[in-house]
Amino acid sequence: MVTQQLVENLLKTKMDDIPEEVKLHGKKSLYNWMGVAIGAAHHPSVDMVLGLKEDIGSAGQVSVFGRTEKVDILLGSLINGMSSHIFDYDDTHLDTIHHPSGPVAPVVLALGEKMNLTGEQVLHAFILGCEAELRIANAVYPSHYHLGYHITSSTGVFGAAVAAGILLGLDEEQMAWALGIAGTQSFGLREMFGTMTKPFHPGKAAQNGLMAALLAKKNFTSSTEVLEAKRGFANVLAPQHDLSKVNVRWGTDWELLKNAFKPYACGIVLHPSIDACIALGKQAKAEDIERIELTVNPYVLELTGKPTPPTGLAGKFSIYHTGAIAFLEGDAAEAQYADEKVRDPAVVAFREKIKPKVDHSVKEEEVYAKAYLKDDSIIEHTVKYATGSIENPMDDAALERKFNNLVHPIIGAERAEALRGLMYRMEELGQLEELIGLTKAEKIFN
Amino acid sequence: MVTQQLVENLLKTKMDDIPEEVKLHGKKSLYNWMGVAIGAAHHPSVDMVLGLKEDIGSAGQVSVFGRTEKVDILLGSLINGMSSHIFDYDDTHLDTIHHPSGPVAPVVLALGEKMNLTGEQVLHAFILGCEAELRIANAVYPSHYHLGYHITSSTGVFGAAVAAGILLGLDEEQMAWALGIAGTQSFGLREMFGTMTKPFHPGKAAQNGLMAALLAKKNFTSSTEVLEAKRGFANVLAPQHDLSKVNVRWGTDWELLKNAFKPYACGIVLHPSIDACIALGKQAKAEDIERIELTVNPYVLELTGKPTPPTGLAGKFSIYHTGAIAFLEGDAAEAQYADEKVRDPAVVAFREKIKPKVDHSVKEEEVYAKAYLKDDSIIEHTVKYATGSIENPMDDAALERKFNNLVHPIIGAERAEALRGLMYRMEELGQLEELIGLTKAEKIFN
Known part of the structure; x- marks a missing residue:
């Protein structure tokens, strides 16, 4: 029933049902995410994955932010999601040490670019994807994390599937299947912390979740009770859990509002x-x-x-x-x-x-x-509360400084400013072409 | 130390070190696998995944067995691995209820086709991939399976990475990384049994393992202790385990010899x-x-x-x-x-x-x-021992009947016979072109 209820909640929540405060925090989350994604776009690990493009026969469908290459939507989700976590500088839901944007943002932007969607559609899917993964993270934290799972990928895969599912227009049964296909692919060991494989996690979760939604759209069947089933996600991956947290006060409380931005480039x-x-x-x-x-x-x-x-x-x-x-x-x-x-x-x-x-x-x-x-x-x-916490947040000027420090060496000051302007009025954009164009780096400014 | 020892064992084991009996059983395993893969190649779930080819920008690098389409090596590994498990009719290592060929065969055949490798190289990598995953399965069975993991994908990902790593010529450090990148992607919930997502598991494990080896080849770093680390594979995914089983009597005992073929199309x-x-x-x-x-x-x-x-x-x-x-x-x-x-x-x-x-x-x-x-x-x-068990195995004639029943409706009797001939002398083939050509189905015989 938990999975089914989540599906119903997701599909009934339209853009008009989302408070302005949540929309603004969604845009800030995307803006902060884009900064860390562009900032690390020329890291050696990104070069390595991009270097596989020919080997794995990937077509040029969507952009890699901070670069000029185009890759297919699955590889693009992987690379952009990975890039955003390389500096350990992305956003954090402090209750669960989950980084919500990493698995979700690359998927909504990849589909947005490929399907020529509006900014409003993309922001809507982003907010719902984050809300889903954060509520699932609440349900399994802390036992799941303490056992050894990197919660950002292991629950992020649900967020990616939800966001993609919203954009692909899945119906109720398909959305439940998408959650099933996503949840069975939940993965990520904390043993990988300190290696390139850690940032690989949110990128791969983005890719897995996107694939789950694409398959569900084709009516590829799966469990419709992945969260609560006896051999389902919570029972297998979390020794203790409270699945009532998944749907509690849906539409009233917004977990995304607890998403904090980091002033420092580490955990x-x-x-x-x-x-x-x-x-x-x-x-x-x-x-x-x-x-x-x-x-x-x-x-x-x-x-x-x-x-x-x-x-x-x-x-x-x-x-x-x-x-x-x-x-x-x-x-x-x-x-x-x-x-x-x-x-x-x-x-x-x-x-x-x-x-x-x-x-x-x-x-x-x-x-x-x-x-x-x-x-x-x-x-x-x-x-008592570090800079960047919910109680002691970075202000808008600090967030802009962080963004600029990250992206100026790559896209330059002028495009950074224009990108900020577009991202803060995301829901008004008829399409993403201009926004994504600003993220392309023909050269690196140094 | 367990991971490092496994890497050393794998890299020192050349084709000449493998007993003839093991090579023959490897060829039978591949033959049985090819039959079930071709047999299910026109299942609706295969159509669904193949139907994503354009959406996900997949280039035509390698063959889908029993079909005429070509897809990229990652999607090919997914589809062929999935197809082989659709009928629940593939091979089984009875000690662990693991189906060893599913995650490994599609990877060695995809790389064999794309890289124009010899049959001997492909068979060598297949045997080592199976041996690695089966020994890891031994180490975590039964607690891992009883907890709720589909052991075929959750440990199969290691087999896929090992097999790909052998063919890509990884050195010791790279092979350890490949195991790390693979192991962190371990996944698969038994809740999915009875849906299309179950056969998706070995296919996705094949894909994840192949990607792990491709990344490691680029020097993408990971843990070098994925099996034994505190927050590594065994501790996180198996409440009880005995990692001494991974390397015990390496080169003397061969788990692959315990691989049995099913006379019936179910678990x-x-x-x-x-x-x-x-x-x-x-x-x-x-x-x-x-x-x-x-x-x-x-x-x-x-x-x-x-x-x-x-x-x-x-x-x-x-x-x-x-x-x-x-x-x-x-x-x-x-x-x-x-x-x-x-x-x-x-x-x-x-x-x-x-x-x-x-x-x-x-x-x-x-x-x-x-x-x-x-x-x-x-x-x-x-x-006491069912038909198809190690104690009461299918004989060669029965295996051929099973193969023919599966593939005749798709590739016809003549090509089925020719394919059998080539697969039983796999290690003599200078390249795979003819063998793979025989698996293509321009039409379905009915």
């Missing part, structure tokens, strides 16, 4: 520590520091306990590296996670001074930081 | 009951039967407990329908699982007489059948 669990170390860095010099004690929830250290990250990417999963660069450089953007940075002797030396402590009474979104100085003085700094 | 767990009901049907008339008691392992009924299957496909998961048609018609081939057959009043009436009983002391491969006649007499029939 959200490190953001309180970054805020704290930046603050401490303004109050003391590196050479005066004996050690910095960061008291965090045990879970934070479980995710970020790598003491000697070999690459910049691995540095994003290291509280030691991250604390060090935040203190030393006052930021944690892509530049602080370059490969050279994790090998920088000053950073390597300082990360030895970062001493995480775990305490179950500390919440995941908090940190209690204490800098012990060589002169025996102590500086304390407590973060 | 292996029903085969003892079919043998028994066919035997009872030869000894009594339908109208004289009061009831037939089939005492089976509880697991058999868990998989096949559907009392009133609505379609022929669902009938394959019904001990009631299957027992009825075996008794009434003396067979359980595709014809007995036609949609008309599950609606046939005689079959519907007789399935009410099939009374399964569960008993933990009965093994999964056994059945104790008792026919209670209206005249109060009882006929008993016990099956």
